[in-house]
Amino acid sequence: MQIARVIGRVVSTVKQETLSAITLQWIQPVSSAGTAVGNPLVAADTIGVGPGEVVYFITSREAALTLEAGFAAVDAGIVGKVDWVDVRGERLLRSDGATEP
């Protein structure tokens, strides 16, 4: 799993049937310091997250495990929200979006 920030919600009306009723979020993977790492991606959301929130997600085959149905055409899924991350004694990535020096 990796940390990401929610940067938007993806709205798609015409989509493959296993994707119906699945909320899709656009997320940007970030480091614990809050800086972007790699490219944004679209992830299934069963947690209920909103823009700006810090979350963690899982990719590949395990992404479908975040969903109720056994199979869906997803390759990334949000697993939870990050309250904060403690890295070597520093409290980073608090859920209000602030990072402490």
Next chain:
Amino acid sequence: MYLARVIGDVVSTHRHEHLGQKKLLLVRRLGLDDVEEGAEVIALDVIGVGVGEKVLVVQEGNAARTLFKDPKIPVQAVVVGVVDRVDLDREAGAS
């Protein structure tokens, strides 16, 4: 499996139900000379390790699901050992 350094803890209250209350660690893969490389990865802990320790991480969903005896747990990376020592053969590592 790969060698990694535990660099932090991730605290998360609102999480997927199949994750339970399991502890989340932030780890980074180690290269030669213990250099941290690649992206930070969130791994579950089955042995009880602390920040700063060098650990063994398995990153494969089937292994993780077997470890936790839950076919629906959404996990790939699990910390499965603490590394006491690695005897590196520098010539073999360079070739």
